[in-house]
Amino acid sequence: EVQLVESGGGLVQPGRSLKLSCLASGFTFSNYGMNWIRQAPGKGLEWVASISSSSSYIYYADTVKGRFTISRDNAKNTLYLQMTSLRSEDTALYYCARSTYYGDYWGQGVMVTVSS
Amino acid sequence: DVVMTQTPVSLSLAIGQPASISCKSSQSLLGTSGKTFLNWILQRPGQSPKRLIYQVSKLYSEVPDRFSGSGSETEFTLKISRVEAEDLGVYYCWQGTHFPQTFGGGTKLELK
Numbered sequence: 674e675v676q677l678v679e680s681g682g683g684l685v686q687p688g689r690s691l692k693l694s695c696l697a698s699g700f701t702f703s704n705y706g707m708n709w710i711r712q713a714p715g716k717g718l719e720w721v722a723s724i725s726s727s728s729s730y731i732y733y734a735d736t737v738k739g740r741f742t743i744s745r746d747n748a749k750n751t752l753y754l755q756m757t758s759l760r761s762e763d764t765a766l767y768y769c770a771r772s773t774y775y776g777d778y779w780g781q782g783v784m785v786t787v788s789s
Numbered sequence: 790d791v792v793m794t795q796t797p798v799s800l801s802l803a804i805g806q807p808a809s810i811s812c813k814s815s816q817s818l819l820g821t822s823g824k825t826f827l828n829w830i831l832q833r834p835g836q837s838p839k840r841l842i843y844q845v846s847k848l849y850s851e852v853p854d855r856f857s858g859s860g861s862e863t864e865f866t867l868k869i870s871r872v873e874a875e876d877l878g879v880y881y882c883w884q885g886t887h888f889p890q891t892f893g894g895g896t897k898l899e900l901k
Binding site for chain 2: 708720732773779
């Protein structure tokens with residue numbers, strides 16, 4: 674069974690940093706590109722970043738470019754999102770999703786709240 | 790960026806009625822690979838999104854065949870032949886052809 678479990682969220686002050694993790698199981702993690710997608714409270718979905726299976730290709734939304742870094746450790750079956758210079762508008766539920774082009778499996782999400 | 794325009798914003802239907810959701814993109818979603826990465830996902834209340842359809846019309850194995858997807862280039866449609874109670878939630882179209890990837894605004898399906 675494919676499982677994606679996000680962690681690392683919480684309440685953080687504006688300007689601070691936070692690192693999210695997504696632990697994958699039930700499939701060969703190193704064969705799949707991965708995504709981070711977020712959803713602000715009561716809002717729709719916003720794609721944040723994608724990374725290819727070998728980390729050769731990485732893409733970011735303009736809203737996070739230069740502040741967020743997506744990475745992965747295929748030996749640990751884990752996807753990461755390092756978030757710096759956080760803003761109030763980054764407050765959202767962050768999902769990891771498998772497969773760069775399809776998003777065929779999603780985690781349950783982890784909440785990030787940016788507030789003083 | 791590719792703008793995805795979904796209509797209607799909401800649908801209120803009785804069980805057994807058909808449903809149709811439109812998704813239009815501001816540019817063609819046909820990629821250089823010859824594939825069109827237009828996906829449909831469903832977010833039930835309080836849950837994370839779940840997969841429905843990929844590459845315009847391909848149903849995932851667990852998705853009931855009352856769902857269907859069609860379209861090409863810039864115009865796409867999700868249809869439900871007969872709505873059931875488990876179908877309520879918010880439907881999103883999502884294009885994976887171009888970066889940044891973008892989502893439609895969502896269509897909320899409510900039951901009458």
